[in-house]
Amino acid sequence: MNDQNKNLILATALSFIVILVWFWLFPPPEQPAADPNAPAAVTQTLEAPAPATTTPAQGEVAPVPQAPRLAIDTPRLAGSISLLGGRIDDLSLKTYHVTLDDSSDTVRLLSPVGEPQAYYALYGWVPGGALDFADVPGATTEWQVVSGQTLAPGQPVTLQWSNGKGLTFTRELSVDDRYMFSVKDSVANSGTAPATLQPYGVVARHGKPKDLQNYFVLHEGVVGRADGKLTEVKYDKVAELPEVAREAAHAEVVEAKTDGWIGFTDKYWMTVLVPEQGKPFTAVTKYNAQSDIYQTETRMPLVTVAPGASVEVSSRLFAGAKEWETIRSYQNDQGIAGFIDSIDWGWFFFLTKPIFWLLHNLHGLIGNMGLAIIALTFVLKLLVLPLAYKSYVSMARMKELQPEIEALKARNEGDQGKMQKEMMQLYKDKKVNPAAGCLPVLIQIPIFFSLYKVIFVTLELRHAPFIGWLQDLSAPDPSSLYNLFGLLPWAAPAHGSVLALIFIGVLPILLGISMWLQQKLNPAPADAAQAAIFAWMPWIFMFMLGGFASGLVVYWITNNTITFLQQYAIMRSHGHKPDIFGNIKASFQRKPKVAEVAKGKK
Structure with missing residues (x-):
């Protein structure tokens, strides 16, 4: 030889x-089979933790009442917002179809509680001090429309709710012409005593996605960043997180001081909470085995609102397609650090990115x-x-x-x-x-x-x-x-x-x-x-x-x-x-x- x-x-x-x-x-992809065990209608309620570690947590299975909705209509998104909790829970991607046939259904990203594979975003406040959960808006609060009927680029909508005890909560929602929602939550105190409370954002997913591909080469599950460190956790690994009694779930809690974001990613789509950059927040990943709910959260620091004063907190929500140019624009032009890494570049990122x-x-x-x-x-x-x-x-x-x-x-x-x-x-x-x-x-x-x-x-x-x-x-x-x-x-x-x-x-x-x-x-x-x-x-x-x-x-x-x-x-x-x-x-x-x-x- x-x-x-x-x-x-x-x-x-x-x-x-x-x-x-x-x-x-x-191996090459197999056609996903229909899920015969799609979860029944469930809802989310909140448990009351101690003020210093306040957290929204999954609750018991319960029917969901119907509530009025506001339409979402942008060049790339269609859907609606439920006034029950102010949930962004109905969202389709106008420019992407399920199959090559342009007459096929558009890709459905978010769906409300009560439908199989419920998947939604929720914002609210957790009470501290003398307040309890009845005094703050949460998952079951029915908001009232103050202005706007359709959420569209350049057309924000404003919601409001009062607890009848001197606290008035206002939420302004806006959306750009791509996939970014902006959320401005404010609380005004017309009472005689200061109010201590904590703002949060949640992305919740009921059960694993039905089209989960489970490939080693592909990351599907939680994706996030905190102080420059990227985190990717597959659904199975989320379910294996340590049980945290205060969270009433398998959970991981990460404190971020300067930048970050967290949410869920699929192969081509994702839904990610983006708190105000440059400020501290707490990123939480959790799984409730009893209700089979996967959840990511951003918790901002506690605030105290003096009598006659008000406080405003801003946050954003990305919900859409993982388009390289779009995500890069949010990173480079809007200051979301490391956002391009929400795309799964893998171990050879030093080659995949330039390629x-x-x-x-x-x-x-x-x-x-x-x-x-x-x-x-x-x-x-x-x-x-x-x-x-x-x-x-x-x-x-x-x-x-x-x-x-x-x-x-x-x-x-x-x-x-x-x-x-x-x-x-x-x-x-x-x-x-x-x-x-x-x-x-x-x-x-x-x-x-x-x-x-x-x-x-x-x-x-x-x-x-x-x-x-x-x-x-x-x-x-x-x-x-x-x-x-x-x-x-x-x-x-x-x-x-x-x-x-x-x-x-x-x-x-x-x-x-x-x-x-x-x-x-x-x-x-x-x-x-x-x-x-x-x-x-x-x-x-x-x-x-x-x-x-x-x-x-x-x-x-x-x-x-x-x-x-x-x-x-x-x-x-x-x-x-x-x-x-x-x-x-x-x-x-x-x-x-x-x-x-x-x-x-x-």
């Missing part, structure tokens, strides 16, 4: 192992995400070209040394130690690194992982079209051998099924062919075991990657094509003209059986 073939097998085996492990950890930035800008220039991925591949290959060039040159020089290596082996037959010593000296004299051929693969692995993350997680790839049948680059190729790519009158197998993994589409087939052609730059190894590995490898990869996002397969095909051209050019520059057609022809010739080979040797 010559060293060049050793390097090729090592590189191929390493790549195969990495992809196999990746495919095992992150996405480049892909996003290429898409802006080209206007087609598939072409942008192809352009991105060219740029990435150009960036690593110097190192890749050295690797390919090293491989070419190894080929040049083959006659000397074969002569060395013949001269030292039977003395393995001496042969290895002389071979190492030969490499040193000729300044050739036999391991350099693995570098292109080693370079590709982190780039592949990072691009996989970008395509799988970022919203901009969702429902992004390319050409013809490829209308969603975040999903696997929808074409299939099962119906001869649409020529036969029956549907292709559903994604995630066994048939879909066997009867692959056009892109995986092109991937296998591109890998196979790349192999044909060199003759098949003389060793039968090596030849068998090389013969099967492209087709194994073809089926393994068949269920991956089509955008990733487009990248891999482009990468293989560029690599093929690079290797061909370098081999020609070193005096070797690859006999591609001869190698292809040889691969279809009948191979002698092992018994025949043994007989011939005799």
Whole structure:
């Protein structure tokens, strides 16, 4: 076995192992089944804790009374606000549909208590001192409308409630033309005694999301930041938090002094509480097992309102799509520190962030995400070209040394130690690194992982079209051998099924062919075991990657094509003209059986 073939097998085996492990950890998405155990109608009441650690907590299961609503109507959002508690609990995303069909339902983000998978935001006050919960507005308070009937950009609404004991609470809600709500809560004291109380915000989720994907590569659950530290906690881990008696739940309490935010994130959407930046607050994550409610909270410091005085507290709520440009704008232009990290960039964030930035800008220039991925591949290959060039040159020089290596082996037959010593000296004299051929693969692995993350997680790839049948680059190729790519009158197998993994589409087939052609730059190894590995490898990869996002397969095909051209050019520059057609022809010739080979040797 010559060293060049050793390097090729090592590189191929390493790549195969990495992809196999990746495919095992992150299989292609399965269609989520309907949840037969959707939670019944539940509501939230508040328990009265001590003033210094006031907290809203989940209460008992109870019916929810109907209450008047105010409409929400913005260029990107539609829904309503319940006057019961002033809840923002009915929200859909106008510009995003559930499927590729524009006539399908828009994505529903928030839903009120009483519906399956209730998910909502709530603001209120917790009493301190001589006050009790009947004296402050909370989850079951019915607010009165003071001004406004529809919440829209430039059209705020104002709600009010009085406790009849001298405290008047006013809430002004406004919304921008994207996904940010602003909440101004104030309390005026017309009584004779000071009032001590604490403002809070809550995002509550009844049960896990029905479309929870549970992939290791994807974070779904609590996401937050406190004083520069990012926190991500999956739903299962929230349920495993320590039981805190005062919180009456499994909980984690974090004190933030300067900046932060907290809420829930899905793959493409999120709902996050954003307290006033630059001021201290308490971030709370909790889970109530009895009512199966996940909850995040922001608690601002206690305030004391003197007789004749008033206090105002401002906060914000992000509820919408995780659009990179939108979130970056909130971070850079509106001072929400680290908000871009609410997008799940993963372990290779130092690669995923610049890769996405480049892909996003290429898409802006080209206007087609598939072409942008192809352009991105060219740029990435150009960036690593110097190192890749050295690797390919090293491989070419190894080929040049083959006659000397074969002569060395013949001269030292039977003395393995001496042969290895002389071979190492030969490499040193000729300044050739036999391991350099693995570098292109080693370079590709982190780039592949990072691009996989970008395509799988970022919203901009969702429902992004390319050409013809490829209308969603975040999903696997929808074409299939099962119906001869649409020529036969029956549907292709559903994604995630066994048939879909066997009867692959056009892109995986092109991937296998591109890998196979790349192999044909060199003759098949003389060793039968090596030849068998090389013969099967492209087709194994073809089926393994068949269920991956089509955008990733487009990248891999482009990468293989560029690599093929690079290797061909370098081999020609070193005096070797690859006999591609001869190698292809040889691969279809009948191979002698092992018994025949043994007989011939005799």
